[in-house]
């Protein structure tokens with residue numbers, strides 16, 4: 001547990017001097033250098049930076065999919081640190097195709113709920129609601145092969161949102177879509193997350209995507225930097241302020 005965010009709530013995720021190095025010895029790559037940052041409930045954060053700047057590594061650390069080599073990543077606002085507990089509270093949207101090919105769109109959305117042991121009538125209602133929220137009800141019976149890339153990505157978003165996460169982490173969710181489709185997918189993601197009260201953190205290279213979010217963190221060479229290029233040793237968030245970097249960070 002740790003300090004609260006400016007509005008008094010515990011951050012959903014907090015990185016304290018978290019670093020991740022891949023490999024050892026002379027070939028080691030420091031993907032992120034001691035990052036300190038936090039995402040409070042309901043925040044809409046964009047992590048912007050060029051390819052290789054460490055955005056995905058940061059997202060994986062926040063999701064609990066990877067561990068920092070040094071420093072700490074914690075989830076004080078999510079009431080538990082186990083991997084299983086985190087998976088229920090954090091939804092991850094990946095860049096590329098992530099649907100299971102033999103399952104229909106609806107079955108893909110329902111699968112994590114079934115794995116969670118949700119009763120079957122509730123699986124049906126939550127799946128239906130998620131598909132409607134993403135405008136996919138007419139595509140519920142289609143297989144992934146029968147969907148466009150944008151439709152498939154919307155199903156992936158529906159699958160994440162059906163579990164009712166407190167935090168959605170989206171790694172370049174529009175990276176493989178054309179610009180118009182990408183914007184549409186991002187818009188429905190943000191609207192649906194807002195309806196559910198979920199915080200969102202999106203990584204992107206695309207300044208247009210970044211503009212759709214309230215808070216922008218910039219990364220370069222594994223560090224959080226200010227837009228002008230200075231290293232930002234701590235990034236924090238106050239939801240809805242449109243700030244470029246944090247004020248009170250922890």
Ligand SMILES: Nc1ncnc2c1ncn2[C@@H]1O[C@H](COP(=O)(O)OP(=O)(O)OP(=O)(O)O)[C@@H](O)[C@H]1O
Nearest residue numbers: 022029030031049050051052053054055056057058
């Ligand atoms: N599994 C790995 N093994 C070795 N190096 C890695 C590994 N994953 C990432 N890296 C390196 O870590 C650095 C940061 O990579 P990361 O994928 O986090 O950047 P990114 O900003 O998300 O890039 P992109 O926008 O291209 O996805 C890069 O130099 C990358 O080559």
